[in-house]
Amino acid sequence: MLEDEARAIHDRLLTIDTHIDTGAGFATPALDPGGFTRAQVDLPSMRAGGLDAGFFIVYTGQGPLNEAGYAEASQAAEDKYRGIERMLRGYPERIGMARTTDDVRAVAASGRLVGLIGMENAYPLGESVADVQMWADRGVRYISFTHFGHNQFGASSNPSTANGDQNHDAGLSELGRALVRACNDAGVMIDLSHVGRRTGLEALELSRAPVIASHSGARAVYDNPRNLDDAQLQAIAGAGGVAQMVAFRSYVGDVDPAAGKALMALRTRLGLNSGAAFQKASPSLLDEYAVERTQIRAAHPDVTLAQFVDHVDHAVKVVGIDHVGLAGDFDGGGGVQGWDGADETFNVTRELLNRGYEEADLAKLWGKNILRVMDTVQSMAG
Ligand SMILES: [Zn+2]
Structure with a gap:
């Protein structure tokens, strides 16, 4: 396909990256997303690469399961959220926040970039799920239950030796089951990325709404605990959800x-x-x-874009084009040679076109699938 044709297709697509982290001091003079920065994602690089929308992440690292740990995590989550809020408030003419799929389409149609919010690690919620609605009101549209290390809700795919975790997935805790219900009630997507295999499947089983994996690869392509095996992919798809393949070097291939x-x-x-x-x-x-x-x-x-797209190909082969999406995990360790920042987003489209995907397939991979799930989850809330 000619470069011009590929670019025209890329421009027509609504492209969404479902996992973008933010660095320290985000949206302060130290790291101002209004200009080109050292970060992999800022507003000019999104524009340059044709990345239209992103889930910006309220991330918290896993610490001890005690009051001091929860308090510190809650402050860390607050800091991340405030950074995202500063970006959205600082550049309202360039990026608009979306809480619904209608918002996503309306903001995109207005010619602006689209900012969505996800939460990575439910640890800052403490030993209650009372704050889920507060975070949903602030715009959080998915919650990953864990990060690296088990927590009060369940097991991580990567137990933390520093935290003294057992190398065992005991499944969802009682509090974890409450979190499934709270997410369902608030219309927040449950994210199985980073969650242990058994914990994830139990959450999926209990959830009345579809679930996602916001940034995980295919384990059959590269065997890493952060990736999803075919049975996990099939379980997510079978429940109507979507698995967003992640372009993170060490989950894509051998570094x-x-x-x-x-x-x-x-x-x-x-x-x-x-x-x-x-x-x-x-x-x-x-x-x-x-x-x-x-x-x-x-x-x-380096690990390459072609290797990343091998994960996409495999997932599509196993669960079909309606249940797969794309995530960079930028500024959180993500990136491969060829898609190492928002500015290189067109390369992904070109590689997929070269492999025979049609425009309608790309529309699904780049956004329609995750928006379908987001819509379903919100319509099943309450
Ligand atoms: Zn992550």
């Missing part, structure tokens, strides 16, 4: 060991060995890190 080692050495040298260190780092240190990381990746064989 070159020499590149991994060089990156580790870089982080050690810059004192960036933990999520907390990244949150506290100065803008100039983060700039330095970003520049050197790019150099390291360029100097070694």
